[in-house]
Amino acid sequence: MRIGELSERTGTPRRMLRYYEEQGLLVPGRASNGYRDYAQGCVDRVLQIRGLLDSGLPTRVIKQVLPCIDDPAAIHISGATAETIATLERERDSMAHRIRCLLRSHEAIVGYLEAVRRDQQPSAGVPAVRYRRADSVTEAA
The missing domain is CATH 1.20.5 (Single alpha-helices involved in coiled-coils or other helix-helix interfaces)
Known part of the structure; x- marks a missing residue:
């Protein structure tokens, strides 16, 4: 899906989605024309990111925690x-x-x-x- 659809489905402004990408929290694919191409799972990921941000966690901590949410075996201990x-x-x-x-x-x-x-x-x-x-x-x- 394109960034506009992800924005609509999550209620997250496009600029914020680009910020999540800059911070390494969200990694879209790229279509042949260079447009961002988000997988279906990105909807849940964006909602998870928003929830963690709303609870006061900084993006650097969220970046460490997100892999644990997707796969608890992927815990990144380095840098904790x-x-x-x-x-x-x-x-x-x-x-x-x-x-x-x-x-x-x-x-x-x-x-x-x-x-x-x-x-x-x-x-x-x-x-x-x-x-x-x-x-x-x-x-x-």
């Missing part, structure tokens, strides 16, 4: 400085925290939806619905 290791440990801990928060939010939404659905069922004289929020139990009137 104490700073890189500390950055990855912080990111791992931050991800674990966000996962816990997302799970609590998910549970709260599930509980809310269950309560709303019970409340919408036609029945007379039903007592107040209790539903569980992530941090407390709340009574609905």
